Amino acid sequence: xxxxxxxxxxxxxxxxxxxxxxxxxxxxxxxxxxxxxxxxxxxxxxxxxxxxxxxxxxxxxxxxxxxxxxxxxxxxxxxxxxxxxxxxxxxxxxxxxxxxxxxxxxxxxxxxxxxxxxxxxxxxxxxxxxxxxxxxxxxxxxxxxxxxxxxxxxxxxxxxxxxxxxxxxxxxxxxxxxxxxxxxxxxxxxxxxxxxxxxxxxxxxxxxxxxxxxxxxxxxxxxxxxxxxxxxxxxxxxxxxxxxxxxxxxxxxxxxxxxxxxxxxxxxxxxxxxxxxxxxxxxxxxxxxxxxxxxxxxxxxxxxxxxxxxxxxxxxxxxxxxxxxxxxxxxxxxxxxxxxxxxxxxxxxxxxxxxxxxxxxxxxxxxxxxxxxxxxxxxxxxxxxxxxxxxxxxxxxxxxxxxxx
Amino acid sequence: xxxxxxxxxxxxxxxxxxxxxxxxxxxxxxxxxxxxxxxxxxxxxxxxxxxxxxxxxxxxxxxxxxxxxxxxxxxxxxxxxxxxxxxxxxxxxxxxxxxxxxxxxxxxxxxxxxxxxxxxxxxxxxxxxxxxxxxxxxxxxxxxxxxxxxxxxxxxxxxxxxxxxxxxxxxxxxxxxxxxxxxxxxxxxxxxxxxxxxxxxxxxxxxxxxxxxxxxxxxxxxxxxxxxxxxxxxxxxxxxxxxxxxxxxxxxxxxxxxxxxxxxxxxxxxxxxxxxxxxxxxxxxxxxxxxxxxxxxxxxxxxxxxxxxxxxxxxxxxxxxxxxxxxxxxxxxxxxxxxxxxxxxxxxxxxxxxxxxxxxxxxxxxxxxxxxxxxxxxxxxxxxxxxxxxxxxxxxxxxxxxxxx
Numbered sequence: 001x002x003x004x005x006x007x008x009x010x011x012x013x014x015x016x017x018x019x020x021x022x023x024x025x026x027x028x029x030x031x032x033x034x035x036x037x038x039x040x041x042x043x044x045x046x047x048x049x050x051x052x053x054x055x056x057x058x059x060x061x062x063x064x065x066x067x068x069x070x071x072x073x074x075x076x077x078x079x080x081x082x083x084x085x086x087x088x089x090x091x092x093x094x095x096x097x098x099x100x101x102x103x104x105x106x107x108x109x110x111x112x113x114x115x116x117x118x119x120x121x122x123x124x125x126x127x128x129x130x131x132x133x134x135x136x137x138x139x140x141x142x143x144x145x146x147x148x149x150x151x152x153x154x155x156x157x158x159x160x161x162x163x164x165x166x167x168x169x170x171x172x173x174x175x176x177x178x179x180x181x182x183x184x185x186x187x188x189x190x191x192x193x194x195x196x197x198x199x200x201x202x203x204x205x206x207x208x209x210x211x212x213x214x215x216x217x218x219x220x221x222x223x224x225x226x227x228x229x230x231x232x233x234x235x236x237x238x239x240x241x242x243x244x245x246x247x248x249x250x251x252x253x254x255x256x257x258x259x260x261x262x263x264x265x266x267x268x269x270x271x272x273x274x275x276x277x278x279x280x281x282x283x284x285x286x287x288x289x290x291x292x293x294x295x296x297x298x299x300x301x302x303x304x305x306x307x308x309x310x311x312x313x314x315x316x317x318x319x320x321x322x323x324x325x326x327x328x329x330x331x332x333x334x335x336x337x338x339x340x341x342x343x344x345x346x347x348x349x350x351x352x353x354x355x356x357x358x359x360x361x362x363x364x365x366x367x368x369x370x371x372x373x374x375x376x377x378x379x380x381x382x383x384x385x386x387x388x389x390x391x392x393x394x395x396x397x398x399x400x401x402x403x404x405x
Numbered sequence: 406x407x408x409x410x411x412x413x414x415x416x417x418x419x420x421x422x423x424x425x426x427x428x429x430x431x432x433x434x435x436x437x438x439x440x441x442x443x444x445x446x447x448x449x450x451x452x453x454x455x456x457x458x459x460x461x462x463x464x465x466x467x468x469x470x471x472x473x474x475x476x477x478x479x480x481x482x483x484x485x486x487x488x489x490x491x492x493x494x495x496x497x498x499x500x501x502x503x504x505x506x507x508x509x510x511x512x513x514x515x516x517x518x519x520x521x522x523x524x525x526x527x528x529x530x531x532x533x534x535x536x537x538x539x540x541x542x543x544x545x546x547x548x549x550x551x552x553x554x555x556x557x558x559x560x561x562x563x564x565x566x567x568x569x570x571x572x573x574x575x576x577x578x579x580x581x582x583x584x585x586x587x588x589x590x591x592x593x594x595x596x597x598x599x600x601x602x603x604x605x606x607x608x609x610x611x612x613x614x615x616x617x618x619x620x621x622x623x624x625x626x627x628x629x630x631x632x633x634x635x636x637x638x639x640x641x642x643x644x645x646x647x648x649x650x651x652x653x654x655x656x657x658x659x660x661x662x663x664x665x666x667x668x669x670x671x672x673x674x675x676x677x678x679x680x681x682x683x684x685x686x687x688x689x690x691x692x693x694x695x696x697x698x699x700x701x702x703x704x705x706x707x708x709x710x711x712x713x714x715x716x717x718x719x720x721x722x723x724x725x726x727x728x729x730x731x732x733x734x735x736x737x738x739x740x741x742x743x744x745x746x747x748x749x750x751x752x753x754x755x756x757x758x759x760x761x762x763x764x765x766x767x768x769x770x771x772x773x774x775x776x777x778x779x780x781x782x783x784x785x786x787x788x789x790x791x792x793x794x795x796x797x798x799x800x801x802x803x804x805x806x807x808x809x810x
Contacts (some may be wrong), residue, residue, distance in 0.1 A: 090758060123730060
C-alpha cells in the first residue's frame, strides 16, 4: 500500500481540503521577528476527532479540557500556545484553559465545546491571559496557515515539522496533513510533544479512533530523546470528510490504504522529532526482527533507542555492541543469546550472540553519517518493530543544565 | 538501632574475623603501577552465603556459575576479575568460568563448588585464560587484603568503595564489612555493580537470604547513574559465624539490629557508587514521604533520580522543579497533584502542587554543594523511601562516547 502514498511538496496540516490555520505573536515566548506563539487550526466544516494524550499522572489542565471535549467524537478547531505549559498552577489552570477555548470559539464563531486546547512550554507559570485576550483576534486563518501554526507550537525545536500525503481510497483522492513539535522530554508513550493531524477523508468514527491509536503506536510511541515524559502530550486527528469518498470502515481495503498513509505521516513526523532531539544531530533507527511477537519486538527496539549508553556510544561513532546486547536483555523480554545477530548500518558484527571479525573502520565510517541504523535479529519468531531515537551529546547536557535559570 | 552501629576506621571486607583477601595484576586491564585486576576473598572457616544477581536477560556465564554454586547456601570464597566481563562469548564463557573457579579452589585448597566467581569489564571478549592461569597463584590472602581486592574489582571507578561496621547482637560484638564497584550502567535493580559483603556473625540461613534481599532493596536497588542495567551484577554476602554470637533468627531484636547494620553497610556503599557515577561530582538524594505505601514511595524516588532531565538540571544548579513534578507523575503511581510539596535542600519551593515564592539565589547556592537533597511530600499516607543518583554531566557523555574505540 505504501507505494501508493504521494508526498505533497511543502505539505502541511492545511494541505487537506477545508482546513485553515494561522498564528500570531502574543508575547508568551521571548520576542524575535519571526516568532509565533499562539495559533489556531480550524476545519471549515464540522469534523470528527480522535486524540491520544500523555499518560503522566501530573497533567496539564489544557489536556484535561481537551479530553473532555473530544469525548463527543467531534471537534472543529484547536487552539495552541507555546511558551507556557499551563501545568502545576492549581485551579487557575483549568479556568484559564476554559477561557482560552471560549476566546478561540468566539473568534471563530463556534461553540467552545468544539474547540480543543494544547499548551507547551515552562511548567508552573500561569497562562498570561491578558496577552492571550489581546492577541487571539489577530489570528487570521488561511489555507496556507499550517506553516505558521507549525512554528507557533515550537519550543526548543530547531525547525518546524510538517508533512502531507495524498492517496486514493475507492478511486477518490484524499489528503492527510500533519505538524508536530517535540525536542526535549520525548519518550515512548508520548512525551512533551504535540501533533495535529488533519484529513479531508470521510471516515467511520470508530475507525478514526482505532487508526489514530495504531498509527501512534507505530510512530510517536516508538521514539525517544531522553526517557522522560511530559505533562502535556497530545496527538489530535481531525477528519472533515470534504473529499467526499465512500466512507472508510474497518476491515476494508480502503481502511488498509488509509492506515498506511496515516502511519506514513505519523512516522515521518516522529522521526523528525527524534532527529531534532535537543543537541542531537543523528537519528538512530533500531529495527528488531524475529521476535516472538510484535510487543516483544517493540519493547526491545524501544529499550535500545532509550539506553543512554547506546546513545552516547553512537554519538562517538563507537560500535560498542556490548551495550546494544545489554539493552536487548534489559527490558524483561526473554531472548536466546546464542541466536542473536546484530547489524550496524547493515554490517553484521554479532552472530549467534558472539562478535564476528569485521572491519572496525568500516563500521565507524558508517556510523559517522546522520542516520545510524541498528538491526537486531532475534531468530525466535516473526515479530518486527522499529524505534527511533536521538543520540546523547554534551550539548544536550549543557542545554538541559540551564533551561530555566 | 542505627545509633548502636559503630563505623570501623579504614574498614573493609576483611574487617570481620576470619576473612582474608588479596589481589594481583594479571594483565587483564591496561598496566599502571598500582593496578590490580584479579583477586580473592576467602573465609578461614566454612561460611553460609546468599546472593542477589542481575535481572538482565543477557547474563555473564560467571553469574550463571555463581548462581549454581550458591544454591547450596554455602560458599567459602569468591574469585573476581576486572577488565573482562566474560559475557557474549558463546559456550567458551561457561568453560572459562569453571576453569577460573577450579584454579582458585586449587590455590586455596578447597573444592570448586565452594567458590563463586564475578567478572566485570568489556563485553564480548573471552577471558584471557593463559594470564589467569599464570597469575592466580601469586595472590597472597591476608587479613588486611580487602583494600587490595576493592582495587582489583574497579573498572571506571575513580576510587575503591569500602566500609565496615560493628554492632552488638545479644551482647556479642559482630562485624560486617563490604566493598563495591560500579560507576557506569548503575540503575535500580542492580546494574554493572559488584559488591562483596562479609560478616563474622552467626546467622540462620533463611534469615541471611532475607536480610540481604531487604538490604539490597533499600540500597543498591535505589541508586541510578544512567538508567541501564548490566549483564554481570552481583551482590554476595558470606557469613562465617566466627563471632560466636547466639544465632540470629527472624523476628528477634537481634535480627533487627543485624538488619540495621547490614542496611548501613549496603546504603553506605550504594551512595558511594552513585556519587562516583561516571563524570559525576554530585550525589542526588531523593526522599519521598507520605506515599500510600513503600512500593509507591520507592517507584517515585527512583523515577526522580533516574530522570535524565532532573539529573541535568541538578548539574546546572537549576531549581527546575517542573521536571521533578514530571518525574513524580511519570512512573505510573497515582498522586494528587494538589497535595504535593517539594523541597530542595530543605527549602520548600512547591506547596499544594504550585510554586511558592522563594529566593532563587538561596536554592541555587544550596544546589552548588556536592550533596543535593530533594524531598517530595505526597501527603497521601505513610510510605517513605529514599533513592540516590548521580548528576548528568558533559563529561559523562564524552566518557561514554569513547569507551571501546
